[in-house]
Amino acid sequence: MRPRHDIRNEVRRHRVLAGGLTQEELAERVGATRQTILAIEKGSYNPSVGLALRLAAALGTTVEQLFQLEEGGADDR
Amino acid sequence: MTGSLAWLNPAKKPVPWISGILVLLGFLLPVREGHPSWWAILLTGLGTFGPGLLRELGWLKDKDEFQLQAARRAGYHAFLAAGLVAFLWIAFVRSGDRQLKNPQELATFFAALLWFTWMLSSLATYWGARKMAFRVLTLYGAAWLLFNILSHWKQPLALFMQCLLTAPFFGGAWLSRRWPRSTGILLLGASGFFLIFIGRLHHQRGFPLVVTALTLLLFVGPLVASGLALLPRSRAGEEAPEA
Numbered sequence: 665m666r667p668r669h670d671i672r673n674e675v676r677r678h679r680v681l682a683g684g685l686t687q688e689e690l691a692e693r694v695g696a697t698r699q700t701i702l703a704i705e706k707g708s709y710n711p712s713v714g715l716a717l718r719l720a721a722a723l724g725t726t727v728e729q730l731f732q733l734e735e736g737g738a739d740d741r
Numbered sequence: 742m743t744g745s746l747a748w749l750n751p752a753k754k755p756v757p758w759i760s761g762i763l764v765l766l767g768f769l770l771p772v773r774e775g776h777p778s779w780w781a782i783l784l785t786g787l788g789t790f791g792p793g794l795l796r797e798l799g800w801l802k803d804k805d806e807f808q809l810q811a812a813r814r815a816g817y818h819a820f821l822a823a824g825l826v827a828f829l830w831i832a833f834v835r836s837g838d839r840q841l842k843n844p845q846e847l848a849t850f851f852a853a854l855l856w857f858t859w860m861l862s863s864l865a866t867y868w869g870a871r872k873m874a875f876r877v878l879t880l881y882g883a884a885w886l887l888f889n890i891l892s893h894w895k896q897p898l899a900l901f902m903q904c905l906l907t908a909p910f911f912g913g914a915w916l917s918r919r920w921p922r923s924t925g926i927l928l929l930g931a932s933g934f935f936l937i938f939i940g941r942l943h944h945q946r947g948f949p950l951v952v953t954a955l956t957l958l959l960f961v962g963p964l965v966a967s968g969l970a971l972l973p974r975s976r977a978g979e980e981a982p983e984a
Contacts, residue, residue: 699867700807708869709807 673731676705678723685723694718756792756803763788789856815862822858823851846951854958861966871921874967875914881963882910909935909964917971925971932964 679685685693687701694701696715703709704719710731711719720727767785770778793812795801804812830847865873885907893900909931916924936957943953 696805697808700805703807706869709810712806715806 670734671707671710671731672734673704673707675701675719675723675730678725678730679705682723690719690722693722754803756801760788760792763791811863811866814866815859818862819855819858823855826854827851843949843951846949850951850954850958853955857958857962858966861963865970870970870973871917874921874925874970875917877963878910878914878917878967882907882914885910885960906960913964913967917967921971925968928964928968928971932961932968935961935964 679687679690687705688698691698691701694715695718700709700711700715704711716727716731720730723730763784765788767781767783767788770781770784792801792803793816796804796809796812861873861877864877868876886904889900889903889907893903909928913924913928913931916927939953939957939960942948943950
């Protein structure tokens with residue numbers, strides 16, 4: 665479950681940009697819990713594709729804007 | 742109720758309340774002839790494992806993906822810990838052709854080990870490993886200190902000596918904030934020391950094996966769990982503030 669630090673996310677920044685949503689408000693919009701949003705923002709949990717898509721829709725952005733591969737990540741084999 | 746206090750609202754989170762009540766009933770229902778009723782114990786088991794079984798069957802959908810993964814990870818850790826201890830136990834019993842005197846105590850010990858490992862793994866997932874280590878060490882130190890005060894408050898010297906045993910917990914908690922990885926190594930070393938110390942005490946005093954095992958679980962267990970939690974390299978954002 666622990667990510668290999670190869671994905672960077674901008675969920676917190678986009679949440680603030682989207683009118684200063686709280687973690688709980690965002691969680692309610694995407695059908696998750698506040699704990700999940702907190703874990704995603706801290707980088708300790710990478711969401712499923714479905715949850716990532718719902719987050720992007722709720723924040724009015726795209727999945728690629730929310731999550732990016734860090735350099736030297738999974739493709740560096 | 743909103744935010745982090747939502748779990749206190751039975752209307753919003755009925756499952757923890759129902760399972761908690763079942764567990765409490767199992768402990769509080771009348772004891773007959775010096776033994777708890779078998780159906781009271783079953784109630785406790787139902788409260789503890791029922792919701793998880795219903796979730797796995799897909800009949801209960803009260804947790805999101807993060808919480809479900811945390812529960813499965815905790816279950817895997819409990820499997821590893823109990824499996825390893827079980828094999829060590831079997832090897833020990835079979836090596837000397839020993840007989841188990843109290844199999845029901847052995848079952849209780851394994852139930853405690855499963856629950857203990859599951860709980861600590863869940864806390865590490867929700868709080869972060871380092872915060873879990875700090876809080877567990879502090880809580881255990883405080884619990885042991887209180888236990889010692891209540892047991893030995895009339896014997897100052899014994900109280901002082903017993904309170905020294907809480908030093909690894911409080912000291913580990915304080916050090917973990919400043920030098921996490923070094924403290925993790927130190928805690929594992931301290932665990933090894935207490936394992937040998939309690940093992941020797943078991944041999945000298947002739948305590949039942951299960952009593953020694955439970956003492957190890959309750960005393961050495963938190964040191965091992967915290968030590969292991971502090972070893973991995975810290976991740977950026979692990980201590981990010983909550984909004």
